[in-house]
Amino acid sequence: MEEDLTTDLTQLQSHLETMLERVQQNSATLQKFQAFELRLLKLNSLSDIIDHLLEEAKNYFDLDVVSLCLSDETGEIEKTLNSYSYSSKNGLILLDKPLKSKAVEAYVGAYDSTLCSGFFPHIERQPTSVAITPLTRRGKYLGTLNLGSYQPDRFAGNMATDFIDHLSSVVSVCLENNLNIEEIRRVSYIDALTGVNNRRFLEQRIGEELRSCQRNAEPLSCQFFDIDYFKSVNDRFGHQGGDLVLALVAAAIRNQLRNNDVFVRYGGEEFVALLSNTDEPKALETAERVRKTIQALVIAFNDVSISVTVSVGVSTYVPEGLSIPVDDEIAARLVKAADSALYRAKHNGRNRVENGGVVSDKRVL
Ligand SMILES: Nc1nc2c(ncn2[C@@H]2O[C@H](COP(=O)(O)OP(=O)(O)OP(=O)(O)O)[C@@H](O)[C@H]2O)c(=O)[nH]1
Numbered sequence: 268m269e270e271d272l273t274t275d276l277t278q279l280q281s282h283l284e285t286m287l288e289r290v291q292q293n294s295a296t297l298q299k300f301q302a303f304e305l306r307l308l309k310l311n312s313l314s315d316i317i318d319h320l321l322e323e324a325k326n327y328f329d330l331d332v333v334s335l336c337l338s339d340e341t342g343e344i345e346k347t348l349n350s351y352s353y354s355s356k357n358g359l360i361l362l363d364k365p366l367k368s369k370a371v372e373a374y375v376g377a378y379d380s381t382l383c384s385g386f387f388p389h390i391e392r393q394p395t396s397v398a399i400t401p402l403t404r405r406g407k408y409l410g411t412l413n414l415g416s417y418q419p420d421r422f423a424g425n426m427a428t429d430f431i432d433h434l435s436s437v438v439s440v441c442l443e444n445n446l447n448i449e450e451i452r453r454v455s456y457i458d459a460l461t462g463v464n465n466r467r468f469l470e471q472r473i474g475e476e477l478r479s480c481q482r483n484a485e486p487l488s489c490q491f492f493d494i495d496y497f498k499s500v501n502d503r504f505g506h507q508g509g510d511l512v513l514a515l516v517a518a519a520i521r522n523q524l525r526n527n528d529v530f531v532r533y534g535g536e537e538f539v540a541l542l543s544n545t546d547e548p549k550a551l552e553t554a555e556r557v558r559k560t561i562q563a564l565v566i567a568f569n570d571v572s573i574s575v576t577v578s579v580g581v582s583t584y585v586p587e588g589l590s591i592p593v594d595d596e597i598a599a600r601l602v603k604a605a606d607s608a609l610y611r612a613k614h615n616g617r618n619r620v621e622n623g624g625v626v627s628d629k630r631v632l
Contacts, residue, residue, distance in 0.1 A: 296430065297430075299328065300327075300434065302327065303324065303327040303328070304437045308437070310441070310445075311445075313344070313347060313348070313445045313449055316442060317335060317348075317353075318356070320333065320335050324412075328414070330415065331415055332390055332415040332416075333358060333415070334358040334413045335358060335359055335410065335412055336360040336362055336386060336410045336411045336413065337360070337361055337410040338410050339362060339363060340364065340365065343449075344361055344449075345361055346453070347453065358389055360386075360388065360389075362410070373400055373431075374397070375397070375423070375424060375426060375431065376397070377397075377424075380393070383397055383399065386413040387413060392417070395416065395418065395419045396419050397414065397422055398414040398415075398431050399411055400414070400434070400435040402435055402438055402442060404440065405443075409443060409446070414431075455467070458532040460510055460532075461518070462514070463518075463521055463530055464529070464530065464532075465531055466533050466534060468531050469531040472529050473601075473602075474595070476541050477593040477601075480584065481586040484586055486584060486586075487543055487544070487545070487583070487601075488549070488581060488583045488584070489539065489541055489542075489550075489582045489583070489601050489602060489604070489605040490539065490542065490553070490554050490579055490580070490581050490605060491537065491579065491602070491606050492537065492539070492557070492577045492609075493536060493577060493609055494513075494536040494576075495576045495613075495618055496575075496617070497512075497535075497575070507568075508568045512566055513536060515564065515566050516575065519557075519561060520538060520557050520561070520577075523557045524542070528541060546585075547622065550581045550583055554579040554620040555620050557577070557579065558577055558619070562576050578613050578619060579620040580608030580610070580612055580620075580621055580623050581608060581620060581622050581623060582605040582608060582624060582626055583624070583626070584601050584625075585626075586628055587627045587629050601626045605623050606623075608623030
């Protein structure tokens with residue numbers, strides 16, 4: 268009898284110890300989750316959130332692979348990340364088409380190649396157990412967060428998924444919030460009439476462009492475009508005709524530039540381009556090509572055809588390698604030099620390109 272009681276007590280003690288261990292494990296997991304989420308909630312940009320999910324989640328949750336699929340049918344996320352010069356990360360998958368409905372459902376369990384391979388295309392060794400967690404907000408599918416482990420029992424089909432569900436809700440809120448902020452930011456940098464960026468965007472980017480060219484010891488050219496006799500376009504064809512000309516001229520210039528060149532409507536009928544890693548001869552050649560393109564452009568408006576020309580001023584920043592920090596003064600000098608050259612192009616007869624010369628980062632005494 269006494270022996271039985273002792274055995275029961277030993278079993279009970281062992282059971283209690285196991286339970287205590289599990290409670291401690293759960294408490295540690297909860298603390299990690301909270302720390303991870305707290306950090307996530309404090310991040311202020313889409314690129315930081317992506318980095319946190321791809322890089323930190325592995326450490327916090329002791330995972331072997333993590334990937335993030337984001338629905339990007341309009342290409343806006345890609346553009347936003349490009350605007351941060353965000354180099355694409357292993358594990359980030361931007362989806363330009365909607366996923367098949369089956370792939371949008373949550374899945375926790377053993378790695379199944381037909382179901383999971385699309386979520387981990389970037390790694391050679393596939394995980395053995397995974398948690399594929401859809402990220403949704405207000406009924407909108409944002410993407411999936413995909414967690415993988417080389418331990419087969421790390422994610423099992425019968426395991427409680429409260430932590431994962433909770434994590435996916437928090438990640439979804441953070442993503443939606445930041446995508447909305449990015450959208451507002453993007454729209455605030457766009458000129459409503461022409462659809463190209465506005466002057467605020469140039470002011471925000473010119474310092475970054477100059478610094479990047481200085482770092483890489485590369486020239487940066489600035490082109491200042493102005494439509495000739497634009498007042499008479501308005502006078503002859505009304506503001507509607509003038510607006511159409513502005514939109515089509517902007518599109519035609521944009522078309523002649525590279526995707527990563529900055530191109531903005533500076534104001535009225537003036538446009539500015541920044542061409543990275545472009546020296547003086549190349550910038551003049553490009554400006555001449557744009558000038559000819561606009562000269563050949565025929566704009567159909569009601570029953571008439573409108574033709575316009577542009578005058579262009581060009582200037583080029585050439586870093587001298589003196590490590591003087593690029594400041595607003597250099598940016599102002601670069602734009603001013605192109606603007607002065609444009610003034611000369613107008614003065615010398617319009618429909619022409621003039622060179623404003625080189626601006627260096629030598630200190631002006
Ligand atoms: N339709 C339209 N016109 C605009 C807009 N913004 C500015 N303008 C007009 O652009 C014209 C600019 O005229 P000016 O600065 O005199 O220059 P210009 O007639 O192009 O002559 P030059 O530049 O000397 O060749 C003005 O008539 C403005 O009203 C706009 O958003 N839409």
